[in-house]
Amino acid sequence: MRAIAIVAVCVAAAAGCSRQGPSRPAGLTAADAAFQKQLQEQFLDAKPGSVIEIPPGKHALDRVLTLRANGVTVRGAGADKSILTFTNEISGPEGILVYGSDFTIENLSIEDTKGDGLKINDGENITIRGVRVAWSGGPKTSNGAYGIYPVRSRNVLIEDSSSWGASDAGIYVGQSTDVIVRRCHAEQNVAGIEIENTIHADVYDNLATGNTGGILVFNMPNLSQPGHSTRVFRNKVFKNNLGSFAAKGAAVASVPAGSGVVVNSNSQVEIFDNDIADNQTANVIISAYFSTNYYNKPGIDPHYDPYPRAIFIYDNRFSGGGDSPDALELKTLKVTMFGLNGHFPDIVWDGYRDEKNLVNGQPPAAERICIRNGAVGVLNADGPHQYKNPSTDATPFRCELPKLPAVELAGRT
Numbered sequence: 428m429r430a431i432a433i434v435a436v437c438v439a440a441a442a443g444c445s446r447q448g449p450s451r452p453a454g455l456t457a458a459d460a461a462f463q464k465q466l467q468e469q470f471l472d473a474k475p476g477s478v479i480e481i482p483p484g485k486h487a488l489d490r491v492l493t494l495r496a497n498g499v500t501v502r503g504a505g506a507d508k509s510i511l512t513f514t515n516e517i518s519g520p521e522g523i524l525v526y527g528s529d530f531t532i533e534n535l536s537i538e539d540t541k542g543d544g545l546k547i548n549d550g551e552n553i554t555i556r557g558v559r560v561a562w563s564g565g566p567k568t569s570n571g572a573y574g575i576y577p578v579r580s581r582n583v584l585i586e587d588s589s590s591w592g593a594s595d596a597g598i599y600v601g602q603s604t605d606v607i608v609r610r611c612h613a614e615q616n617v618a619g620i621e622i623e624n625t626i627h628a629d630v631y632d633n634l635a636t637g638n639t640g641g642i643l644v645f646n647m648p649n650l651s652q653p654g655h656s657t658r659v660f661r662n663k664v665f666k667n668n669l670g671s672f673a674a675k676g677a678a679v680a681s682v683p684a685g686s687g688v689v690v691n692s693n694s695q696v697e698i699f700d701n702d703i704a705d706n707q708t709a710n711v712i713i714s715a716y717f718s719t720n721y722y723n724k725p726g727i728d729p730h731y732d733p734y735p736r737a738i739f740i741y742d743n744r745f746s747g748g749g750d751s752p753d754a755l756e757l758k759t760l761k762v763t764m765f766g767l768n769g770h771f772p773d774i775v776w777d778g779y780r781d782e783k784n785l786v787n788g789q790p791p792a793a794e795r796i797c798i799r800n801g802a803v804g805v806l807n808a809d810g811p812h813q814y815k816n817p818s819t820d821a822t823p824f825r826c827e828l829p830k831l832p833a834v835e836l837a838g839r840t
Contacts, residue, residue, distance in 0.1 A: 454515030459487040467492060473499045481509040481535050488512070491519040497527045503535025506559040506589075510536040520571065521546050522560075533557045539564075540571045544590070547577040552837070555585045562592030566615050568672045570594045574616065578602055579651060582836050586610050594672055595679050596621040597638070600628065602651045607834055608633060617673045618643045618682060619664075624654040629834040631661045640679075640686035641667040641706065646693045647678055648716070648731040655695045658831050664688055665704040668751075681719035683708045683753035692716045694736040694794075697831055698743065705747035708757060709771050709806075713738055713796060715779035718810055734781045736790070739828040741799040745773040760814045764806075772804030772819060779811055789823065797826040 455463065467490065469479045475498030483504045488511055494501075501523070503509025513522050520542025523532070526549065533556040537544045544560030547553055560574035574590030577583050578601040589612040590597030597616035600606050606628040613619030619635035621643040622628045628644075635641035641664035644657045664687045673680035682689060685707030690696050691714045703710040716733035727733075749771030752761050761771055780790060789795065798805055798821065807818045 454489050454517070455487055462486050463488050463490065470494045475499070475529070478502060481511065483508040485510040485512055487515065488522075489515045489517050491516075491521045492523045494523070494525045494527055494530075498529040499527060500531040500533070501535070502531075502533050503557075505534050506536045506557055509534065510538060512538040513540045514538070516541045524548075525550065528552055530554070531556070535559075536561065538562070542571045543573040543576045544571060544593075545575050546573065547580060550577065550580045551582055553577055553580050553583045554839070555583075556587055558588040560588075560590045560593070560597070564592070566592050566594075566617075566669060566672045568594050568674055570672075572596070572674070572677075573599045575599065576601075581605055582839075583607070584609075584836055584839055589613065590619075591615050593617065594674060595677055596643070599623065600625050602654075603628075605834055605836055607631075607836060613638060613641075615669065617669075617671055617679050619667065621645065621679070622654065622657050623647060624650045624652055626652065626654055626656060627834050628654075628657040630657065630659045633662045635662065635664045636666050637669055638667045639669050639671045639673075639684050640682040640689050641665075641703075642687075643679075643682065643689045643691070644693045644696050645678075645689075645691045646716075646732070648727045648733075649725070653732065654693055656831055657693065657695070658697045658699075658834075659688060660697070660700045662701045662703075664701060664710075665706065668705075668707045676721075678719065678721045681721050683712075683757065685709070685748070685751065685753050686712055687748065688712070689714070690735055690738055691719065692733050692735060694732070694738075695831060696735075696738050697828075698738075698740045701743045703743055703745050703748075703773070707748060707750055708752040709775040710745050710748040710773040711740060711743075712775050712777075714777040714810075717779050718777045734779060735796065736781075736794040737828055738796045739799075739830070740774060740797070741827075743800055743803075745800075745803055748773065749775075756814060760808065760817060764817060764819075772806045773800075774798060774803060774805040776805065776807050777810035778807045778817075792826070793828070795826050795828070796824055797828050798824040799827055 481503040522540040528551040562570040572595035596618040597613040619638035687706035687710040
């Protein structure tokens with residue numbers, strides 16, 4: 428069995444770290460500057476099998492840590508013990524930036540980065556475990572966009588991790604394949620957990636609360652792949668009523684405050700066995716790209732599919748919510764249909780559908796929105812006609828779809 432090289436990071440010059448090289452950055456103490464220099468060297472020199480250990484303590488850094496090697500583990504002593512803080516970051520903007528496969532990062536915190544907290548590009552066999560990313564000043568537009576952010580990756584496991592204060596998405600997986608996000612906590616982000624343009628994702632046993640939107644499953648245009656086949660189950664998604672602080676023009680800025688689970692322009696999505704409550708716009712929203720008010724300036728790929736298809740919602744537990752929707756047109760619709768003290772049904776569909784693909788007035792059986800959730804109500808908001816003819820008739824949604832298989836990650840359970 429191949430020996431694992433353990434790379435111990437010195438905390439201070441007194442512990443034996445070299446103090447040669449440039450003078451320490453103005454924002455760092457001598458101990459922090461020595462720690463940063465040694466840590467950057469370990470990231471740059473890492474080889475397959477290296478384990479970079481982050482000792483207990485709150486360690487101030489002012490430069491991004493970049494890793495370009497496969498088979499590396501970065502390990503702290505615990506998210507509440509090993510903390511990397513980037514309050515005075517002058518070069519980045521990420522906290523940790525990874526280009527590599529067979530990568531594991533676990534048991535540490537990343538705080539107050541200028542940009543994304545942890546970003547992983549084009550990797551395979553990625554494990555993120557016990558990682559906390561946070562912006563200590565609370566929700567601000569100036570916070571980094573993404574907390575935990577693997578993109579264009581395969582076989583991704585994110586577990587027992589958390590994100591607080593991201594100005595876009597706390598835990599985001601984009602343009603990836605075969606993904607599990609489980610037992611995570613997302614709070615005070617614009618989007619708590621977001622799965623975007625990703626194929627085969629399981630999102631379960633997570634807590635999303637206090638965000639603008641709880642859990643999002645999106646497809647956006649002009650990206651490397653369209654997403655499909657996501658299961659959202661056994662999550663607790665409640666009180667996601669935080670006013671949006673997304674940057675102007677960001678796609679996530681279209682998400683209304685008070686959104687529980689949102690599916691936009693994605694296909695083959697299952698939402699089941701969740702506890703979803705007290706999301707003031709709606710507990711579940713299903714929408715098309717046309718409802719986002721986000722349009723790509725260069726134009727939209729003609730092959731992009733803007734419609735949600737094959738959405739199956741069943742056996743969830745809903746309560747509260749829908750009583751104070753965001754945006755004037757939704758407030759007006761709610762009062763018109765349900766009265767000043769009324770509320771939207773638990774499931775709101777914007778009403779956009781592919782009119783060229785209807786059979787006897789309905790989408791093909793394999794592409795329908797199906798709801799098997801007891802007496803739970805649904806609203807067709809009639810977005811295509813500016814909400815002029817909304818309907819609460821649940822009959823078109825009384826159907827079932829084949830259930831998706833569980834995501835299996837190679838070499839992990």
